[in-house]
Amino acid sequence: MDKFLYGIDFGTTNSALAIYNEESREIAHTIIIPSLIYFYEQRNSDGTPNFVVGEEAISAYLNEGMKGRFIKSVKQVLSRSSFTETRIQNKRYTAADLVAIILKELKGRADSLIGENCQKAIIGRPVFFDDDNVQKDTLAQTRLSKAAELAGFNEVRFQFEPIGAAFAYERTLSKKENVLVADLGGGTTDFTYLVLNPEKANSKNRKSDMMATGGIYIGGDSLDAAFMWERGTPYFGKHTQYEATSGKRLTVPKSLFANICSWEQMNFFNGPRIKKDIEDYYYFSGKNRKFKNLLTLIENNLGYSVFRSIENTKITLSGANMARFSYQEMDIEIDEEISLPDYEQIIAKDVNRIANYLDQFLLQHHIEPTNIDSLFLTGGTSLVGSIQKLFKERFPHVNLNSGDNFKSVATGLAYSGYLFEK
Numbered sequence: 001m002d003k004f005l006y007g008i009d010f011g012t013t014n015s016a017l018a019i020y021n022e023e024s025r026e027i028a029h030t031i032i033i034p035s036l037i038y039f040y041e042q043r044n045s046d047g048t049p050n051f052v053v054g055e056e057a058i059s060a061y062l063n064e065g066m067k068g069r070f071i072k073s074v075k076q077v078l079s080r081s082s083f084t085e086t087r088i089q090n091k092r093y094t095a096a097d098l099v100a101i102i103l104k105e106l107k108g109r110a111d112s113l114i115g116e117n118c119q120k121a122i123i124g125r126p127v128f129f130d131d132d133n134v135q136k137d138t139l140a141q142t143r144l145s146k147a148a149e150l151a152g153f154n155e156v157r158f159q160f161e162p163i164g165a166a167f168a169y170e171r172t173l174s175k176k177e178n179v180l181v182a183d184l185g186g187g188t189t190d191f192t193y194l195v196l197n198p199e200k201a202n203s204k205n206r207k208s209d210m211m212a213t214g215g216i217y218i219g220g221d222s223l224d225a226a227f228m229w230e231r232g233t234p235y236f237g238k239h240t241q242y243e244a245t246s247g248k249r250l251t252v253p254k255s256l257f258a259n260i261c262s263w264e265q266m267n268f269f270n271g272p273r274i275k276k277d278i279e280d281y282y283y284f285s286g287k288n289r290k291f292k293n294l295l296t297l298i299e300n301n302l303g304y305s306v307f308r309s310i311e312n313t314k315i316t317l318s319g320a321n322m323a324r325f326s327y328q329e330m331d332i333e334i335d336e337e338i339s340l341p342d343y344e345q346i347i348a349k350d351v352n353r354i355a356n357y358l359d360q361f362l363l364q365h366h367i368e369p370t371n372i373d374s375l376f377l378t379g380g381t382s383l384v385g386s387i388q389k390l391f392k393e394r395f396p397h398v399n400l401n402s403g404d405n406f407k408s409v410a411t412g413l414a415y416s417g418y419l420f421e422k
Contacts, residue, residue: 007414012186237291
C-alpha cells in the first residue's frame with residue numbers, strides 16, 4: 001500500500017493541500033479551495049449544523065441572499081486572545097472549530113482521491129502569526145494544532161510557510177544557490193534566507209541550510225483594509241455627524257469604520273449591542289443616507305461582496321493604470337475610477353512597512369544583498385505592482401522568480417517529510 005502524507009497550506013485567502021506519495025517521492029495531486037465558510041440561515045432539519053466550504057460558500061452566500069453567516073480570513077483570529085468563540089445557528093464555535101471545518105474539507109477531498117484515511121500532515125505556519133509576539137504566536141499554533149486534531153490528523157508537524165515555498169523552488173534549480181524567499185499572503189509577509197541545492201532535495205536534515213527567518217503581520221488583507229478605509233468607508237457614513245444633545249453635533253466614532261475595514265472584526269461584527277449603537281447613530285444623524293448604507297452592510301452580511309469588489313480593483317491595477325471601484329447592492333451604489341498612482345498612495349504605508357522590515361531583516365542577520373543569488377516570490381500579494389517594484393529596487397542584480405502562487409507552499413510542505421524523522 002502506498003504511504004501518503006499531506007502538505008497543507010492553510011491560508012488567509014486560499015488553502016491548498018498537496019498529496020505526497022512517500023514511496024514514489026512524487027506529488028500525486030494538489031487541491032486548492034478558498035478559505036471560506038458559509039453558514040446557512042437555518043440549521044439542517046435534523047438539528048445538525050448547516051454550512052458549506054470553499055467555492056460552494058460563495059455560491060450559497062449569494063443564492064441565499066446573504067442571510068446567513070459568511071466567514072472569511074479566519075486564520076487571522078488564531079492569535080487573538082480576545083476572540084474566544086462565536087455563536088452561529090445557536091452553536092458555539094471556537095477559532096479551532098472554524099479552522100477545523102476548512103482542514104476537514106481539504107482532508108475529505110484528498111482522502112477520496114487516494115482511497116485512504118491519511119492522518120499524517122505537515123502544516124504550514126507563518127514565521128510570526130502576529131508580529132514578534134511569543135504569547136500570541138503560541139496561542140495561534142496551539143489553536144491550529146487543535147484544529148488539525150479535530151479534522152482527523154493524529155500525526156502532525158509544522159513548517160514555516162516560506163521554507164515550504166523554498167523546497168518547491170529547489171526542485172527547479174540546476175545548481176546550489178543562496179535564496180531569499182518572500183511569501184506574501186493574505187495575512188502575513190514572511191522571509192527566509194537559505195541555501196538551496198537540488199542535490200539535497202531528498203535529504204533528511206536541512207536545518208543547517210536555514211540561515212534566517214522572519215516575518216511581519218502585513219498581507220493582502222492589509223492592503224484591502226487600507227483601500228476600504230480611504231475609498232470605501234466614505235460611502236458608509238464616515239465623517240457623518242449626529243446630534244447627541246440639542247444643538248450639539250458630534251462625529252460618529254471612527255472605530256465603527258475601522259471594524260468594517262478588517263475581516264477579523266467584520267466576521268463577528270453583528271452583535272445586538274453594536275447593531276443598537278449603529279441604529280441610534282443613524283437616527284440621531286437625521287437618517288443620513290450614507291450611514292444607512294452601514295446598517296445595510298451589517299444587517300445583510302454584505303462584507304464579502306464589498307471586499308470582492310475591492311480585490312477585483314486591486315487585481316486589475318496589477319496590470320493596468322486605471323480600474324473602476326464598482327459596487328451595487330441593496331441601494332448601496334459605488335462607482336468611481338481609481339488610478340494606479342492613487343492606489344499606490346493608498347497602500348504606500350503598508351508597502352513601506354514591508355520595505356522597512358526587509359531592511360531590518362537583512363541587517364539583523366548580516367545578509368549582504370550581493371550574496372543573494374536568487375529571489376523567490378510567492379503568494380497572491382506578490383503580484384501587486386508596488387510589491388514587485390519594491391523587490392526590483394532592493395535587488396536590481398537579482399532576477400525575480402516565482403512559482404505557482406497558490407500551490408508552491410503546499411507542495412514544498414509535502415516535501416518536508418524529514419520533519420517526521422527522529
